[in-house]
Structures are given as C-alpha cells and as structure tokens.
Amino acid sequence: MVKTQKMNVPIMAELAAKNESPEILFWVGCAGSFDDRYKKVTRAFIKILNKLKISFAVLGTEESCTGDPARRAGNEYLYQMQAMSNIQVLDGYSIKKIVTACPHCFNTLKNEYPDLGGNYDVIHHSVFLQQLIDEGKIKVKEGGSFKGKKITYHDSCFLGRANGIYEAPRKILKEMDADLVEMKNCRSKGLCCGAGGAQMFKEAEPGAEEINDKRTAEALETGASIIASACPFCMTMLSDGIKNKEKESQVVVKDIAEIVAESQNL
Amino acid sequence: MAYLQQIIFLIILGAAGYIFWKRIALIRSNILLGKNLDRTDNRPERLKSMLFVAFGQRKMFKNITPAILHLFVYVGFVVINLEVLEFIIDGLAGTHRIFAPYLDGFYNTLMNIFEFLAVSVLAACMIFLFRRNVLKVKRFAQPEMTSWPKLDANLILITEILLMLAILSMNATDQILQTRGITGYVFTGQLVFSSLLIPLFDGLPAGLLVFIERLAWWLHIIGILGFAIYITYSKHLHIFMAFPNTWYSDLTPKGKMESMDSVTSEVKIMLGLATDVGSAQAPEKIDRFGAKDINDLTWKNLMDAYTCTECGRCTAECPASQTGKKLSPRKIMMDVRDRMEEVGNSLANNGKGLEDGKSLLGDYITKEELNACTSCNACVEACPVLINPLQIILEMRRYIAMEESGSPAQWNIMFQNIETSFSPWKFAPADRSNWIKE
Numbered sequence: 001m002v003k004t005q006k007m008n009v010p011i012m013a014e015l016a017a018k019n020e021s022p023e024i025l026f027w028v029g030c031a032g033s034f035d036d037r038y039k040k041v042t043r044a045f046i047k048i049l050n051k052l053k054i055s056f057a058v059l060g061t062e063e064s065c066t067g068d069p070a071r072r073a074g075n076e077y078l079y080q081m082q083a084m085s086n087i088q089v090l091d092g093y094s095i096k097k098i099v100t101a102c103p104h105c106f107n108t109l110k111n112e113y114p115d116l117g118g119n120y121d122v123i124h125h126s127v128f129l130q131q132l133i134d135e136g137k138i139k140v141k142e143g144g145s146f147k148g149k150k151i152t153y154h155d156s157c158f159l160g161r162a163n164g165i166y167e168a169p170r171k172i173l174k175e176m177d178a179d180l181v182e183m184k185n186c187r188s189k190g191l192c193c194g195a196g197g198a199q200m201f202k203e204a205e206p207g208a209e210e211i212n213d214k215r216t217a218e219a220l221e222t223g224a225s226i227i228a229s230a231c232p233f234c235m236t237m238l239s240d241g242i243k244n245k246e247k248e249s250q251v252v253v254k255d256i257a258e259i260v261a262e263s264q265n266l
Numbered sequence: 267m268a269y270l271q272q273i274i275f276l277i278i279l280g281a282a283g284y285i286f287w288k289r290i291a292l293i294r295s296n297i298l299l300g301k302n303l304d305r306t307d308n309r310p311e312r313l314k315s316m317l318f319v320a321f322g323q324r325k326m327f328k329n330i331t332p333a334i335l336h337l338f339v340y341v342g343f344v345v346i347n348l349e350v351l352e353f354i355i356d357g358l359a360g361t362h363r364i365f366a367p368y369l370d371g372f373y374n375t376l377m378n379i380f381e382f383l384a385v386s387v388l389a390a391c392m393i394f395l396f397r398r399n400v401l402k403v404k405r406f407a408q409p410e411m412t413s414w415p416k417l418d419a420n421l422i423l424i425t426e427i428l429l430m431l432a433i434l435s436m437n438a439t440d441q442i443l444q445t446r447g448i449t450g451y452v453f454t455g456q457l458v459f460s461s462l463l464i465p466l467f468d469g470l471p472a473g474l475l476v477f478i479e480r481l482a483w484w485l486h487i488i489g490i491l492g493f494a495i496y497i498t499y500s501k502h503l504h505i506f507m508a509f510p511n512t513w514y515s516d517l518t519p520k521g522k523m524e525s526m527d528s529v530t531s532e533v534k535i536m537l538g539l540a541t542d543v544g545s546a547q548a549p550e551k552i553d554r555f556g557a558k559d560i561n562d563l564t565w566k567n568l569m570d571a572y573t574c575t576e577c578g579r580c581t582a583e584c585p586a587s588q589t590g591k592k593l594s595p596r597k598i599m600m601d602v603r604d605r606m607e608e609v610g611n612s613l614a615n616n617g618k619g620l621e622d623g624k625s626l627l628g629d630y631i632t633k634e635e636l637n638a639c640t641s642c643n644a645c646v647e648a649c650p651v652l653i654n655p656l657q658i659i660l661e662m663r664r665y666i667a668m669e670e671s672g673s674p675a676q677w678n679i680m681f682q683n684i685e686t687s688f689s690p691w692k693f694a695p696a697d698r699s700n701w702i703k704e
Contacts, residue, residue, distance in 0.1 A: 007702065009702045028701075030689040032701075033689075033693075033701055034691055034693045034697075034701075039704070043701070058699070058702075060699040060702075061696055061698045061699050064688035064689075065684050065690060067684070069684070069690045070681055071523060072523075072660065072663075073663060073667060073680065073681070074660070074663030074665070074667030075664075075667045075677075076529045076555070076556075076664055076667075076668060077533065078684055080525075080526075080529050081533055081536065082688070084537055107519075107522075111518070111522035115525035116525065116530065157642035157644070158521055161520055161521075161643040161644065161646070162519060162521025162643055164519070189328075189647075191585055191644075192642035192644065194585060194640060196641050196642050197640040198677060198680065200690075201680040201690050202637075202674050202677055202680075204591070204638070205586070205591045205593070205634055205637055206591070206634075207589045207590035207591040207592075207638075208590025209590060210589065211586070211640065214588065214589055
C-alpha cells in the first residue's frame, strides 16, 4: 500500500533566498510536472529522496522545456532559445548536479547544453537509484513485494542507444528480487515505443500499424505482469498500447522509481 | 611477338589504373560538395574505431550467419589480392609464377591457403545468391531495392564466383602442365582444391591446356581490374570506404545533435546575451538553415552515402519502417548518393550541377519519410560501418521547420506551446509546480 505522507519539496528560489544550496537539482520535466500519470513517478522519486534525506531542490515554476522536442522536430531556433534561457537560470543558481526522470531531458541537458555553455553533472534517475542501491542506502528486504514477479524492462532509446545506459535499470529490478524477463528486442536492439523525435506531439505517419502497439505486443509476449520503464513518453505509449489490447487488468506499466518506492513501502 | 603479351598487359593495366584514378577523383570531389566538418581530433579513438569496426568487423557479428559468410569473402578478398602482386609482376616481366622458386615450399603453403579461401569465397557467394534470390531475406526486398540495386548485388556475387573459378581452373591446368614438363610451368607442389578439378582437364592436349591456363590467368587479372572500376559505380564501394568512414565517424554519444552556430549568434542577440559585440554580429555569409540539398549536408554525410552497401540492416531495425511507414534509412542513404552522383556528373560535364532545379528534398526524399522518424538511433546502431542516416533526416527537418515553416501542423502547435507556455503541452507556466500541492 502506498501511504499518503507529506512530501518535502524544496524550491530552488526559496533555498537561494535563505542562502542555501542543495546537493542536487531534480529536473522534473514537462511530463513529470503536467502529465497526471507521470506526476506519480515524480512523487515516488521525491519520496525516496525524502526518505534518504537527500539534499535537493526543484526549480518549480522557473523550470521550462529543455527544447528537445522542438530540436528533434527541426526547430533549432526555438531549442536554443529554451536552452539558453534554462542555462541562465541554472547558472544563476550555480547548479552543479542535475538528476532527472526523463531520458529526453537527460540527453539534452547532458550532451547538448555544453555546446551552449551549460556544463552540469547530469544523471538519469535510474542510474541515480542504482548508485543508491550500490551504496547500500536503499536496501531491499527479503521477500519484498516484487519477489519472483515477472517484470520486463523496456529500453528507452534516449537512455539506451543514445547514451549507452542499459544495465542500471536492470540492476535495480534484479535487486528487487524480480524475475526479469527480456523482450525479443532488447538493449541495443530495443524497439522504440514510437514517441521519440517529437512523435509524441503528433499523429504517426500513415502505416500498417502503430509502433507502440508493436512494442506492447513484444512486451506481452514475455508474459510479464509489469512492464518497467524509465521514460515518461515510453510510459504513455506502452500504457496506451496495453489499453488498445485490453490488457489493463493483467499488465501495468511502472516506472523504475515507482518500483523502488513501492519496495520501500513509500 | 615475345613482348606482345607484356605490352597488351601494360596497356590494360595503365588504362584500368587511369580510369580507376579518375573515378576516385570524381568521388572525392563529390564528397567535398558537402559542408566543412572537423574530424581530425582524437586519433587514437579513430584508429580504434577503424580497427575494430572496419578491419575487425565487430558490428557484423550481431547477426552470426551473414557475419561468418561475409568474413570468408572479406578475408578471401584481402588475402587473395596478395596474389595479384605476383600477377602484375608476371604480366609486366613476362614471367610465370615469379615467386615460386624463391619461396619454395612456402609458395605451396601460400597457394593452398589462397585456394582454401577461394573455395570459401565461392561457397559464401553462392549462399549469398541463394539468400537474396531464393530465400528472399526481407531486407533485400523493400521498395527502394529496385532493379538496379538488385542487379548490382547479383553482379558482384557472380563476378566474385567467376574470379574464383578462374583461379581454380588456372591452378588445375597449371598442375597438369607441370607434370607434362612443359617449359615455364614451375613446380608448385600439390594444390589441394584445384587438383580436384584435374580430371576435368586431364585428357586435353597440352596446347589447349596452355590456352585454358592463360585464358584463366587473363580473365582473373582483367576481372579484378574491371571489378575495381565497377565498384566505383556500385554499392560495393564499401570495401574501400568502410575504412575512412569508420575513421571519421562521430565519436560523441549517439543522442547528441550538432549545434548550429549560425542560430546561436541570432539567439544571443535576441536574448541580449552577447558579451563581446564582435562575436554576436551576424555571420558574413548566412548558410541555409538545415539541409535542402546535398551541399547542405556535411562531407561526412556524403561519405556515408558512398559507404552504404545497401545491406538494409538499418531499415530492418527502423521502427517506422517495421510498422509500414514510408521511411527507410537505407533509401535516405541511396537517395543522397544518387543526388550526389547526379550533381557531380553534371558538374563534371559543365552542367548546371546544384542549380538544375532539383533538390534532395522533394525530388528524392519526401516530408512524409522525414516526419516518420522517431530519432531512436536504431538505424545508426545497426550499421556495420557507422553510417548515420539520422543526422541527415534531422538536418532536413531543420530546413523544413526553419526555412519553409513546413512542419506538420501538430508540431507547429507544439512549437507555439513551447514559445508561449514553455512546455510542449498547453499548460499555464504558473501551474508547473501544482503537482507539489496536489
């Protein structure tokens, strides 16, 4: 059961007013801020941060789109406007380390902002959580709630192929004592959910099938009852795929952070 | 008369060398139609990339069956071509198997290795023909695989088979002539594979055997020279291009897009960010934003197109292609090459070149193809020689968005949302932190 407990969410501007600086900035992202499903992931991640008393802050209303969808859709101008404004805000607070639960934000902040002068230590939340497990800060009790559960992990393209992060999310799932099963296309051969490259924001081009339906079918083939993801867009696409196949009662999509939070009874 | 063969050989060798050289020069100038890009950094990493990916074929081994077959043809090609050195010396000097007396027993070992490889190449090429034409492996039968690409692939395989048959027939007849003590036919020791063919030729008179042996020799060397020229017109150019292409490959994470400096200076002026006035001045020559034609792409993008051997691993992995969308990364590469050759040939004949009223966008690649890409990098990951179709797709999207304002309507709405609400969805910016209280 997920307990309702008050979250402690420090806002960067308020900390700065008190002359405090957090160790990390949690970049929530547009989906984490506005998408009802992904807000739950944001909260799950914050509960973990709170429990471990990790010093962090969010930008709140000062946060703004990284510019990734504009850039992938070809609008470099808009991307750079966003990027440079964001860099001004981040540098204004002397941010050094950023954690985000969105692989698209992660990729843009980590790989693309340096070209415009924004240099930060950027970590995706899956790697961050894996580090906490490695450091022994997150311990999974014997026979936790995921013990023996069949879980399959869907690789986000922007985490996997784009940045070579394949193992961190899998290590977390193994740590949960889950029965990790792989889809026929996984890791560097993982099939896209269909949302990348700004496809999230438009209808797909004419074709024989929707990409998310194809990927969902691959996930269902594994017989897993949980599809683990680490990206807000993948989550939307796969959840829609499950609805289209009317499997909502049997299969759920959960973010890595939600799985960790649940294992800690948060 | 004694020198006639040598003179003919010299003329053929010279002519082939000249044509080959002209073709390479044309290809080079076509590649240089592309925009400048600095890839001179990090030489140790580049060397590693070339050694592992091109020389070591590391990425081929994701798919084991074609990898092993391809390895036979590749090693066979590289090693058997050492024998071409002897062919050329013999051809010019009028000698026969000039290395045999010097290398003695080792010559026999070498020849047997060559023969083993020749048989491997032969077998692999036959299996490849079978896969293409009988099994009809899916990636060889997509819309862009029209009659020429299909014929090209089959011609290459058939030529390689003929070249190997020529070598084996030559060695078989040579061995018979050695036992008959014909002058000039030096002892090579038993050549295991070709000796299996001896029964085919054994009953023939010495004169006919010499004729067959010489014919096979000439067919092999002319075949190889012709092949070298042919591949400059063919998808098969990858046998050379794989090396520079992996050397000059992108060493940054696949997720990173190249920044556009011309945009940066404008944005800096807009945001009042310019620290020193000089750097914020608009550049002297304003490039077109993004890519409409091949000269808007970098020379590396164009080199990629010449390196593509149309294997279709990219398209087979592409989620858009797999679900029936029009996009095929392989077609993108083939289109770039076709357009580049069109422009290059036109320029070489004092034609209009890029000003011929056509362009890569529109005449070759449609928006529907470009709009289907999810930028998932599956095509980039799949390519055994580090070709990057995604960069080209994204450059062309930049042209459509910034020069034509021709992006799909829903993307234009997304742009508007980011501009006004700082989120791709239309939510009030002030509500961004509402989730904290909910």
